[in-house]
Amino acid sequence: MESMPLISIIMPVYNAEQYLASSIDSLLAQTVKDFELLLINDGSKDNSLAICREYEARDSRVRVFDKPNGGVSSARNMGLDVAQGEWLMFVDSDDWLTENTLELCLEHTPENDVVCFAFRLLYKDNTSYDKPLCATKGLRDYFKHQIQRRGGVRACGALYRRSIIADNKIYFTPGIIYGEDWLWAMRVTLCCKKIKPLTHSFCYHYNLMNQSSCTNTMSVRKVIQQLKVLKIIKECLAQTDALGSASNYRKHFRDTRCSVVLDALRMFSPKETCEHVIEVYDEITFIDRWDVLLADISLRKKIRLFKFLRYCRANGLPRS
Structure with a gap:
């Protein structure tokens, strides 16, 4: 019988063919190899599913799930249902991680329920901006900071103890597009005993080069x-x-x-x-x-x- 992976990485995929391979490659190149990569194809209309299948055929750590389009929350929820790892991580299909991200996070387990790291924002003009996490003193201080961050709170950029999420049945709320990460992360925080923010570890490369300007219409x-x-x-x-x-x-x-x-x-x-x-x-x-x-x-x-x-x-x- 195969042992369960240490980490489950959940990646929702929707029409992501432009950056998908780079994103997956950054995960398969991690210095820590004991993980499963769950690619949840959310009804993509481009070549994304075929790319996912290619990686599944090449690497036994990759598992592909295909579902009708239902939005990022439903895709993440499917990932939560099929994940087997002791720890969880979310990565979006156009972002990528530095190669030692998992190793760095695992240095701060098992004494923490969540280990979160900082973002490097990547813009269309090839510039970047490092966005450090706020240094907080304890769980209550962290929660106060998260209340005020609103849309700045994301499910990506952290390693989560899966039992916290599974035992408390913490799922993403379908129908909420703006703030779904914020709500989910706050619910997780309420169930944690200890969280470790790695304030200046810019492990998550957040791709802003592929975002359409839909602010006014939405x-x-x-x-x-x-x-x-x-x-x-x-x-x-x-x-x-x-x-x-x-x-x-x-x-x-x-x-x-x-x-x-x-x-x-x-x-x-x-x-x-x-x-x-x-x-x-x-x-x-x-x-x-x-x-x-x-x-x-x-x-x-x-x-x-x-x-x-x-x-x-x-x-x-x-x-x-």
Whole structure:
């Protein structure tokens, strides 16, 4: 009987033929060889599946799964269901890792449940930017930082103890496109005892050269879904005492709420912004005057938020 691999690397694949081989090669070249690579083809319409099959035929560590298109969350969830390793890692199909990434992470196990590392951002003009992780003191400090990072939290860039995820049935939420990583990572954090951030180990090469500019067309959904994710995270925190009560994180939720509304005001009119908030919270008191006064933001931003709240009151928009 074959022994289980030490690590399962899950890679969702969708129309990724341009960078897929480079991404897979970076994984197969790791100095640590005891892993399985799970390639989850999510209904690709290009040559991605054929490329995956070629690697599967050449290397016994590669396992390919083909499914109808359902989005990155459903592909990752399939990977979670078939993974066999003691540890888990996610890598996107157009990104790649430095060759000693797994080795570096394993140096900090088994005393940690998650080992996360930093990103090197790669741009179209062939420039790059190293994005270090914030140095945090303990799990609560890490959780506070993650609340405020919002879209900056990604499932990639970390090694996870699989039993934490399997025992607590932590899956990605289908239907959430903006913030699915944020929500999943926060749920994992709530179940962990210890997390190790490798603040200046820039192991994950995050490819921004292949991103289309769809910000404007998707902005409404982005705002709504970030509001939903923030609400779910707070509800999850209220259901556990692992990191103390939600009141310990009041400032961080408050600052993040204000940031989301400010993002919305940059894209929409006050009326549209209010409607998007109400769509999630059924009330405009999602943010109030005390939130604005106490928020860790500039005076200019506070004035903008006060004008927004005044507009809501003047127009009789719903309040609790």
